[in-house]
Amino acid sequence: MLETKKLTKNFKGVQAVSDLDLNVRAGEIVGIIGPNGAGKTTVFNLITGYLQPTKGEVIFNGKDITGQKPHIIAQYGVVRTFQLDRIFHNFSVIHNVVTASHLYARIGLWEAAFDTSGYRKKNRNTGEYAGNILKLIRLDDKKDEIARNLSHGHQKLLGIAIALAANPKVLLLDEPLGGMNPAEVDRTLEIIGEIRKQGTTILLVEHNMQAVMKICDRIVVLNFGIEISRGLPEEVQRDKEVIQAYLGTKKDYT
Amino acid sequence: MKLSKHWGYLFLFFLVFVIPVFIKSEYYLHILILSVINIILTSSVRAIAVTGQVSMGHAGFKCIGAYTSAIIAMKLGLSPYLSIFVGGLAALLVAGIIAYPITRVKTVYFSMLTMFFGIVVTLVTSEWRSLTGGTTGIINIPSFGTIKVFGMVIDFNSKLPNLYFALILMVIVLFFLYGLDRSYIGMTLKSISQDDSLAASIGINVARYKAIIFCIGCFIAGLAGSFYAHYWGILNPDSFSLFHSIYLLIYMIVGGTDRFVGAVIGAFILTLLPEVSRVFQEYQPLVFVAVLYLVVFLLPRGMVELPHQMKPLIRMFYQGRAEPHAGN
Numbered sequence: 001m002l003e004t005k006k007l008t009k010n011f012k013g014v015q016a017v018s019d020l021d022l023n024v025r026a027g028e029i030v031g032i033i034g035p036n037g038a039g040k041t042t043v044f045n046l047i048t049g050y051l052q053p054t055k056g057e058v059i060f061n062g063k064d065i066t067g068q069k070p071h072i073i074a075q076y077g078v079v080r081t082f083q084l085d086r087i088f089h090n091f092s093v094i095h096n097v098v099t100a101s102h103l104y105a106r107i108g109l110w111e112a113a114f115d116t117s118g119y120r121k122k123n124r125n126t127g128e129y130a131g132n133i134l135k136l137i138r139l140d141d142k143k144d145e146i147a148r149n150l151s152h153g154h155q156k157l158l159g160i161a162i163a164l165a166a167n168p169k170v171l172l173l174d175e176p177l178g179g180m181n182p183a184e185v186d187r188t189l190e191i192i193g194e195i196r197k198q199g200t201t202i203l204l205v206e207h208n209m210q211a212v213m214k215i216c217d218r219i220v221v222l223n224f225g226i227e228i229s230r231g232l233p234e235e236v237q238r239d240k241e242v243i244q245a246y247l248g249t250k251k252d253y254t
Numbered sequence: 255m256k257l258s259k260h261w262g263y264l265f266l267f268f269l270v271f272v273i274p275v276f277i278k279s280e281y282y283l284h285i286l287i288l289s290v291i292n293i294i295l296t297s298s299v300r301a302i303a304v305t306g307q308v309s310m311g312h313a314g315f316k317c318i319g320a321y322t323s324a325i326i327a328m329k330l331g332l333s334p335y336l337s338i339f340v341g342g343l344a345a346l347l348v349a350g351i352i353a354y355p356i357t358r359v360k361t362v363y364f365s366m367l368t369m370f371f372g373i374v375v376t377l378v379t380s381e382w383r384s385l386t387g388g389t390t391g392i393i394n395i396p397s398f399g400t401i402k403v404f405g406m407v408i409d410f411n412s413k414l415p416n417l418y419f420a421l422i423l424m425v426i427v428l429f430f431l432y433g434l435d436r437s438y439i440g441m442t443l444k445s446i447s448q449d450d451s452l453a454a455s456i457g458i459n460v461a462r463y464k465a466i467i468f469c470i471g472c473f474i475a476g477l478a479g480s481f482y483a484h485y486w487g488i489l490n491p492d493s494f495s496l497f498h499s500i501y502l503l504i505y506m507i508v509g510g511t512d513r514f515v516g517a518v519i520g521a522f523i524l525t526l527l528p529e530v531s532r533v534f535q536e537y538q539p540l541v542f543v544a545v546l547y548l549v550v551f552l553l554p555r556g557m558v559e560l561p562h563q564m565k566p567l568i569r570m571f572y573q574g575r576a577e578p579h580a581g582n
Contacts, residue, residue: 048455074457086452088445099445100456102438123438166456 001026001201002047002078002170007056009042009225016042017225019056022203024170029192029202031216033209033236035245039225040205041083044172047203048080049073060170075103077169083178085155087162089148093139096147096158097130100165104129130165136198137161137191153184157191170201177208189215213237221245267425274417282529283413287485289525290420291478294427296505296521298474301431303511304440305464306447307357307364310499311372312475315345317379317494319476320483321386324395327484334398338480345476349469357464360450372499380491391490395483416485423481427474428518434470435514443467497539504542508549510556519557 002024009017017039024030032040045051047058049070057066065073088096104126134140137157142150147158156176163171176192177185189211196202206212212219213233221229221236223245229236236242277283299312323341326332332340356367379386386392398410398419408415434440443463446453450460483489501524509520524542528535553559 050451069459070451070454071457071459074455079457080455082452082455086449088448088452090448091441091445095441098438099441102442103457119437126438162452162456 001061002203003059004043004047005057005059007043007046007058008054009039009046009051010054015225017046017053017222020222020225020227022220024201024203026201027196027199028217029196029204029215031204031206031212031219031233032222033206033212033219034222037224038222040222041174042225043222044080044174044203044205047073048078048172074166074168077167078172079163079166079168079170080172081159081163081174081176083174085152085159087147087155087158090146092144092146093150093158093161094127094130094134094143097133097161097165098126100162101126101130101133102166104165104167133161133165136194137164138187153180153188156180157188160188160191160195164195164200168200170203171195173202173204173206175206176204177206177211185211270421271418274414274421280413283417285526285529287413287417287420289522290417290424291482292502292505292521292525293518294420294424294478295475296502296509296517297428297431297514298471298478299502300506300511300514300517301434301474302468302471303506304435304447305443305467306361306450307464307468308361308503309368309468309471310365310496310503311368311370311375312471312502313494313496313498314368314372314375315349315472315475316479316482316498317372317375317491318348319345319479320489320494321379321392322476323480324392324483324489325385327396328392328394334396334484338477338484341480341483342473342477345479346469346473349472350465353465353468357461357468369496369499372494372496376491376494376496379494386489386491389491391488392483393488395487395489397484397487420481420485423477427477431474432514439463501542504546508545508557510553510558512555513558516556516558523557 002022004020004022007017007020007022008015020043022030022043032043034040042051046053049065049068049072052067057064059065060073060076060078063076065076065078068076088099091099131140131143134143137160139154139157139161142154147155150158156178160171160173160176163173173192177188180188185208192202192204192215204212204216216233218231219229219233219236220227221239221242228241228245229239231239274283274286277286295312295316299309302309302312319338319341321341322344323334323337326340327334327337352371356364356371359367380389382388398416400407400409400411402408410416410419442453442458446458446460446463454460479494502521505520505524506517507520508524509518510516524545527541527545528538534541549556553563
């Protein structure tokens with residue numbers, strides 16, 4: 001469904017990502033892991049158009065989307081979240097999601113400005129749609145709170161809700177569990193599972209190993225921009241090179 | 255609840271449209287017309303500022319509209335009723351041409367580009383003597399003339415009809431901008447100012463939205479400028495200087511940027527303020543800056559916050575009066 005072929009990015013001589021071949025099939029959860037600075041977020045930036053690759057292609061459903069503008073890629077159905085709490089801080093929770101439903105709603109400028117009946121109907125539908133997403137993300141009891149007053153964990157969830165509202169076919173989650181406490185981690189993992197059940201494919205970057213091993217179908221390990229291992233969670237866990245990358249010694253850790 | 259709100263609006267409309275009838279002084283009518291023009295301009299600046307782009311060259315677009323409309327009405331003999339739209343469209347066209355590069359820069363860079371654009375416009379108008387009359391400007395611009403509506407003769411050479419014309423223009427513009435502001439599009443525009451890369455990640459075409467609202471704002475500025483030209487009858491480049499653009503921003507900030515009415519209130523109050531005393535008129539920039547500082551420190555959300563801020567004071571006042579009774 002989502003493929004990268006020989007994806008490469010150089011930052012002035014530093015190879016952030018080199019010759020990465022990813023293949024995400026419909027309905028799976030694929031994890032990208034690796035030590036800090038391994039190029040995981042760069043891969044996301046390359047796929048979603050925030051960075052232009054030096055070389056290589058990104059292919060989504062057979063269509064070449066390499067180097068397109070971020071909003072075009074989002075319109076194709078490849079939507080990302082951000083590592084930090086990137087939300088619309090001054091909006092209420094429900095407004096955050098309604099704003100992000102823009103691809104779903106397809107409201108024209110003129111009908112909005114002149115408040116036509118078609119606009120009102122679309123508005124109602126969008127409200128319902130956003131409400132359903134908040135229910136899925138379990139933020140519906142906080143829907144009228146201003147986003148900046150939410151706790152960190154809730155802000156992260158809202159970030160996912162915003163991405164989800166853009167109606168993605170593939171959802172790219174950049175450290176969705178960063179800074180969460182164990183209870184929040186468990187709840188978020190459940191939510192990610194539910195999103196997958198609804199038919200959304202997920203590509204995930206995460207540092208929380210336990211969580212990654214638990215929910216991912218397949219895992220790709222990067223180190224210094226180079227893929228060093230891939231496979232099922234158990235296989236990756238046992239891979240000598242992965243352990244070496246993380247711990248820096250050859251000590252058998254399993 | 256909803257009904258009473260509608261009645262409130264009706265009452266407001268009634269006030270706005272009936273009170274001018276009782277104003278006999280031509281001078282105060284003139285000030286009111288200027289304040290209405292400023293309300294239109296400030297609202298359009300705010301519409302652009304909502305996306306996080308603070309335009310410092312808005313007077314330039316007013317200038318383009320004013321001169322285009324005046325020149326077309328004088329040289330081609332087009333009716334002023336049509337030429338004001340041509341003036342608006344001219345501003346829209348110029349905005350459309352410069353929108354592509356200008357909306358691709360952010361924050362202070364956008365302000366600087368628009369500022370220089372405004373300066374360039376005034377320079378061109380004062381140097382292109384064959385067309386614009388240079389620094390002396392244009393005089394004898396045709397007014398809206400005399401029209402007959404329902405047997406009533408309306409002569410636009412007096413102030414009152416011009417005020418009503420401006421008010422109608424204002425109501426249309428505010429109705430449109432308010433509709434835009436509280437709709438879905440308004441939310442999208444506000445989301446862009448909060449985090450534009452997040453907005454792009456959910457499929458919002460940031461550059462397009464910025465360009466569209468910039469063009470709309472400039473069209474309105476051109477329209478307001480065209481009206482000004484035919485109302486006042488005289489144009490010269492001085493009235494479209496950088497100061498004018500900055501004043502518009504001061505009106506907006508003093509009124510409050512968070513809410514739509516902020517721009518309206520700020521423009522209205524600050525246009526009337528210099529009329530309070532002669533000293534205020536002489537030191538207008540100083541007075542405006544003083545007001546700006548006061549508002550920024552005391553009412554960071556602008557004058558719209560004033561009633562809200564006053565509540566504790568009023569309560570204190572009433573409690574202070576009630577206390578002696580309680581003591582007895």
